[in-house]
Amino acid sequence: AQSVTQLDSQVPVFEEAPVELRCNYSSSVSVYLFWYVQYPNQGLQLLLKYLSGSTLVKGINGFEAEFNKSQTSFHLRKPSVHISDTAEYFCAVSKGIQGAQKLVFGQGTRLTINP
Amino acid sequence: EAQVTQNPRYLITVTGKKLTVTCSQNMNHEYMSWYRQDPGLGLRQIYYSMNVEVTDKGDVPEGYKVSRKEKRNFPLILESPSPNQTSLYFCASSLRVPYNEQFFGPGTRLTVL
Numbered sequence: 001a002q003s004v005t006q007l008d009s010q011v012p013v014f015e016e017a018p019v020e021l022r023c024n025y026s027s028s029v030s031v032y033l034f035w036y037v038q039y040p041n042q043g044l045q046l047l048l049k050y051l052s053g054s055t056l057v058k059g060i061n062g063f064e065a066e067f068n069k070s071q072t073s074f075h076l077r078k079p080s081v082h083i084s085d086t087a088e089y090f091c092a093v094s095k096g097i098q099g100a101q102k103l104v105f106g107q108g109t110r111l112t113i114n115p
Numbered sequence: 116e117a118q119v120t121q122n123p124r125y126l127i128t129v130t131g132k133k134l135t136v137t138c139s140q141n142m143n144h145e146y147m148s149w150y151r152q153d154p155g156l157g158l159r160q161i162y163y164s165m166n167v168e169v170t171d172k173g174d175v176p177e178g179y180k181v182s183r184k185e186k187r188n189f190p191l192i193l194e195s196p197s198p199n200q201t202s203l204y205f206c207a208s209s210l211r212v213p214y215n216e217q218f219f220g221p222g223t224r225l226t227v228l
Contacts, residue, residue, distance in 0.1 A: 009155070032213040043119075043205055043219030044158075051213060090157055100213040101146065101165055102173060105157040 004093050006106035014114050015083055021076040021109045023091030032100065033074040034092040035065055038108075044090065050074065061085070086113045117142045119220035121206050127226045128196055136191045136223050138206030146209040147189040148173070148217070149181065151202040158205065164189055196227040 007022040025031060032051050036044040048059025055067040065076045074091060091106040119140045128134055140147065148163040150173075160173030164183040178200055180192040189208075193200060203224050207217040 004157075006157075034213075043221050044207075044217075045219070046216040049213070049216075092158075094213050101148075101163050101171070103148070103160060103212075103217070104174070105150075105159070107155055107157045 004091050004104055004106035006089075006091055006109045008109050009107065010110045010112065012112045012114060013081055016080050018079050019077065019081050019085075019111065021089050021091075021111065023074045023076065023106055025072050025074065025091075025093045027072070027093065027095060029095055032094045033065075033067060034094075034103070035059065035063070035074070035076050036090045036092060036105075037061075038088045038090065040087070047076070047089070081111075081113050083113050083115065085111060087111060117218070119206055119208055119218050121204075121220040121223050123223060124221065125224050127228065129228050130197055131195050134193050134196060134225075136193075136204060136206075136225070138189045138191065138220060139187050140189075140206075140208040140218070141187065142208060142210070142218065143186065144208035144210050144218075145186070146212050146217075147183065148207045148209075149179070149189070149191050150205045150207065151175065151200075152205060152222075153202050161191070161204075196225075198227050201225060201227050 005024045034049045035047040038044045048057045050057045050067045058064045088108045094100050122137045145166045149161040150158040152158045159175045162181040164170045206220040209217045
């Protein structure tokens with residue numbers, strides 16, 4: 001069974017500093033990878049996704065992620081964070097086109113931006 | 116406005132009392148899914164549906180039932196709730212996975228005493 005590990009449960013950073021949220025997955029087959037964001041008391045919203053092609057994926061709100069097949073990682077980055085980026089971030093994976101209907105999430109990383 | 120709605124948003128109930136959480140989407144999406152969110156565990160998929168009358172188990176289906184009689188609705192049924200089903204539940208829909216985004220509802224916080 002595939003699994004997703006988010007290596008940090010909480011990440012505090014100062015405003016305008018860069019941030020990286022780490023995500024590793026385990027799967028021996030092709031996967032699709034996603035990052036979702038959950039603002040306080042809201043549902044989840046898609047930040048970006050990797051299906052195929054370029055390994056550097058750009059999403060909304062200035063976020064980007066890089067798919068590294070050899071390291072089975074899909075880390076999320078932003079060069080300069082804002083207070084409004086305070087939220088919980090979830091990495092998720094689905095297993096190729098035949099398994100696309102099943103989405104496995106990581107445990108989540110709570111990003112706190114300090115002024 | 117395109118959206119996924121869930122009702123109720125908050126529910127406190129007692130062990131064994133059957134309940135239904137409704138989910139409805141107005142985007143004509145074929146795919147719908149239910150998740151539960153627990154601290155430290157992220158979201159775990161309960162059931163999903165690829166289309167009307169087509170449903171299948173996710174990773175944590177025990178104690179839950181679903182039905183998909185109409186495209187827009189995908190209710191989650193707890194026949195005999197237990198305290199370990201206390202959780203935050205999300206419904207989601209998508210035009211076509213994985214190519215299209217999953218849109219999530221606002222969540223239903225369920226407490227089973």
